[in-house]
Amino acid sequence: MKAIEKIRAAGIVGCGGAGFPTHIKYSGEAQWIIINAVECEPLLRTDRYIMRHNAKEIIAAAEILGKEMKAEHVVIATKAEYEKEIKALEDAIDDLRSNIRIHRLKSFYPAGDEQILVYEVTGKVVQPGGIPKEAGAVVSNVGTVYEISEALKGRAFTHKLFTVTGDVEKPLIVKAPLGTELLSCIKESVPYREGFSFITGGPMMGKVRTFDEAETQVVTKTTSGIIVLPVRSKLEKGSELKISEMLLRAKSSCIQCSFCTELCSRHLMGHPLMPHKIMRKIAFCSDVEDILKEDDVKNAMICSECGICEEYACPMGLQPRKINSMLKRVYRSEGFRFENNSADTGVDPMREYRKIPSRRLAKRLGLEDYYETEIDDIINIDTKIKKVIIPKKQHAGEPAEEVVAEGQKVKCGSLIADCGADRLGARLHASIDGVVSRISKESIEIER
Ligand code: SF4
Ligand code: SF4
Secondary structure, X not given: OOHHHHHHHHOOEXXXXXXXXXXXXXXXXXXXXXXXXXXXXXXXOHHHHHHHHOHHHHHHHHHHXXXXXXXXXXXXXXXXXXXXXXXXXXXXXXHOOOOOEEEEEOOEEOOOOHHHHHHHHHOOOOOOOOOHHHXXXXXXXXXXXXXXXXXXXXXXXXXXXXXXXXXXXXXEEEEEEOOOEHHHHHHHOOEOOOOOOEEEOOOOOOEEEOOOHHHHOEOXXXXXXXXXXXXXXXXXXXXXXXXXXXXXXHHXXXXXXXXXXXXXXXXXXXXXXXXXXXXXXXXXXXXXXXXXXXXXXXXXXHOXXXXXXXXXXXXXXXXXXXXXHHHHHHHHHOOOOOOOOOOOOOOOOOHHHHOEEHHHHHHHOOOHHHXXXXXXXXXXXXXXXXXXXXXXXXXXXXXXXXXXXXXXXEOOOOEEEEOOXXXXXXXXXXXXXXXXXXXXXXXXXXXX
């Protein structure tokens, strides 16, 4: 079986973002394969753990991907400050006599944004609204490459490694079956207080959640981290603002200083996105519908939602990112597709000086106490888990459709849901041995 078929059979999707099906990403050819080992979200440690402990698997799988795609360059992009991880990767490269190159980056946010990474490594700019493949590159997170290495051995994607950190006694890397309730994972790290809020993902792009959601949300293929928040953190307060309040604040408090645009990670790449202009239009309109046809506002579609504008740049504590996100939802609901009509202005000459240092960012977020935390302890909670609820959609594209029935016995790794080969989606497998106890529109439950 070809590598790409093994990847599809195992249900591999991107572990670091929206869960794009990997077998589709790796169809065709590419000049560059870039392994994203930057882990630029402050506090997350999963990718670094994988690099230290699974360097050989990463290099071997990256070699196979390079051959599959007929790539001229296979590069692992990581931060120069990750010295132990680079040493592990270099040793693996030597052992396997590989030509894979390591590209060292400064410690800035959002170095792991695909479009920024392509520019840092290749010097090519992905056009606004475009994808890395248009610039000849395919980018995969190092965690995804680890899962690919498992798929190449014939193992399905059934368990996920992720960081649990923040306001906890024991920051950990947790390995859990897909579909595990989040609270079971968080408890392993012993949170310092009851009723905590937490983030799924990183502090910049993740989602702030209430304690109750720890019992309703489950581990998926894209779970990269859980950050338990300290009491009434800046991020928790920010998440409570309603969109109507954000719009009112924009109208009353935006001073048009344009710091949000000057530090915008996509604007600095020469993309036409200018959040201060969107905020100006928002401030002077009586109804958002009135400004949707304006080009400056349509540029919200190319916002990466990195959060720099609102968590770092804005001196008034406003929310350009969340307003862009709201505009994107409106445009998508109306079937609008972004087309770039702007002249190419080139990368901003000030870009190098406006990169956001990761440590300073953590301080702004009120998370500096956890910034230095090194995590080398891992716990596999597989045997403690008696029931999993596996969402049918944990990837970009269409939900997978069940191929099992209630009452059917399954083994860990058995196929339970599939997507046709011609559709955008990914297969799902049982993550524990047991019996299918319930199938709903959204999920498949398995009990031991
Ligand atoms: S979130 Fe803000 S800084 Fe980031 S790309 Fe969007 S507008 Fe720019
Ligand atoms: S940084 Fe804040 S105050 Fe300044 S233009 Fe942007 S949204 Fe307005």
